[in-house]
Amino acid sequence: MIPVQGFSGRKVAVLGLGRSGLATARALSAGGAEPCLWDDSPEARDNAVAQGFELTDLTRRDAWDEVVCLVVSPGIPHLYPEPNRLIARAMAEGVPVDNDIGLFFRSWSTRDWGRMDKTPKVIAVTGSNGKSTTTALIHHILSEAGRPAQMAGNIGRGVLDLDPAQDGEVVVIELSSYQAELARALTPDIAVFTNLTPDHLDRHGGIGGYFAAKRRLFSEGGPDRAVIGVDEVEGRFLANQMAQGAGDDRVIRVSSGEKLDGPGWSVFARKGFLSEWRKGRQVASIDLREISGLPGAHNHQNACAAYAAVRTLGLAPKVVEAAFRSFAGLPHRSQLVAEVGGVRYVNDSKATNADSAAKALQAFDNIRWIVGGLGKGGGIASLVPHLDSVKKAYLIGHSARDFALQLGETPHEICETMERAVTRAAQEAKPGDTVLLAPAAASFDQYPDFEKRGEDFVARVTALLARAKG
Structure with missing residues (x-):
């Protein structure tokens, strides 16, 4: 405490x-x-x-x-x-x-720190998508490297439930926009911004208010290092605001898909390879393609952000790469539940909006897509360009019929319940297919939260496969 x-x-x-x-x-x-x-x-x-x-x-x-x-x-x-x-x-x-985040930052440092050889540090992670995976990945890398580390915030424990700092310890905190917006103290040593897509707009009075809430971590916090995803205009604006010039390596730009080879410090992923560049030269590279816990371009972006954060602490690229390979991923976020007869079952229940579902759809081929729940504004219309890999959609929940109208020529079936959707997808799946739960909707029509929805998917898959073996 x-x-x-x-x-x-x-x-x-x-x-x-x-x-x-x-x-x-x-x-x-x-x-x-x-x-x-x-x-x-x-x-x-x-x-x-x-x-x-x-x-x-x-x-x-x-x-x-x-x-x-x-x-x-x-x-x-x-x-x-x-x-x-x-x-x-x-x-x-x-x-x-x-809020508790503000209280944590005003209370974390104590007089005992004067007797420590290495001052404890705080890494704070925010963004629309990927912040939980990025936070957990940073914590995993530090733990695998033998660095004392704790994880809290919007993931794991509440920040005030943390143990008092050890010598040289790193605390990794996930911050939602709700938490960042209200905290009266925000003083991380390293701040990470993954990306920005529309979400929680009613709570923040629009996209500008939503971005402003996340921007506070940087503008109010004054971190020593800022790791910023620049695949959206808001991230590019934030990086520009934080840097004193093109070569300012206090700002590390991160991208999934765009080569960043300017005079500053950057980490980017292209065609499955992570590259680190400093002062116009590549200094490290990691092949991400066979790392099972980080599938797809969206997880490659998370890997880049986590890599950049721990590199500011002096960890070597080879140490980071080894930790990547032992990272199992998080439940409900591109979680591989089972692979039987050449068919993979993947739980991405955390894909509660169209943008996060799009990232899941781009991560796999030959998809049998379980989608639906309590739809958000716009439904799944924006996902039409990403449906080429979908062999069939199995629709559940309150918005099943509305979503069906937005699928165009994509084959689909209204299943309503998770049990029927899993059963039908498994019956029709062929070797090489992926049965993917990526709902693109909130869970509150049938479940109390996305975790319970994901747990139901896992339970249905487990039971189905057990019956098949019996």
Whole structure:
């Protein structure tokens, strides 16, 4: 646990009692603060009480007496489409609003660091797609290289649940736009921006607000090194804003598909090969084509970003390459579930929007595509140029029939449920085919989250193959 500094003997309100909220409450208490806990959900309040926490009804006016800060969980809107009523109350009372990320950055460094040989560092990763894989890959590389490392944030543990820093340790944090937008302190040593595609636009008031939330990690944080994906105009703009000139190697540009051979520091992947260039010369290369945990161009971009981040810490290319080969990937993100009779079954349930589904569709050939759920704006119309590798689509969920209308000449079948979709795809699959779950939609019509949807896919595949063996 990281005890929160700066609030000893003072009242701090905590709104939202999920994983990060309860971790925040414990960390505030450990730092000597008096946490005042509340959640609009009766179930969340009951869970907190069951874990031994006391509640403070923040809907009461007198509950705000002497409160010096409100700490908000990331899922609670504070600006768009409209602020939560208690956040609006805090702003009206002049109470500063923060989140656990802000508390972490103000509390991570301690006096004990003066006795360490190597100062601990923080790598923070943000972006639309690939940030979880990039974060996990960085952590994996560091661990394989024997460097003490922890991983937290939007993946794994809450940041305040981390252990106090060891000598030379590196903490790798995944940050969503929700987390980056509200944190009052953002001071990573290395900041990583993977890419930007439209998402969460209602929460940020449009694409400009969404980009601005992620840009804060760089503009407010002032990292020593900035690793920036430049395959979109926003990334190119951000790299331009951060660099003092073309040869400024504090900014490392990353691309999947474009050769970057200018005078600065760049890492790019083309035709399955990762290349590192510095001062106009190639200094390293890695063949990514046979690395099973990183399939497809989108994962090659993640590999480039992770490679660049750890190279700033002095890790050798050969060490990074060896760690790439032992990386198993993350569940629900191009996860190879099984390969039987020449047919692969791949779980990419995290592909919750059209852009991330497009990347999955480009990573495989001869696809039997399980798609659908609770569709987002535009549906899957933008995926039509990427359907050449799809032999047939198997549609599930609320938007199955709407998606069917957008498939053009692509063969398809409305299956509605995961069970039927997996069964039908397996029945029709031939050697060389990939049965791919890449829904291009939210999960909330049939599942509480994308993880449960992916777990259902894995369970259906496992059961089907077990019956086939029996």
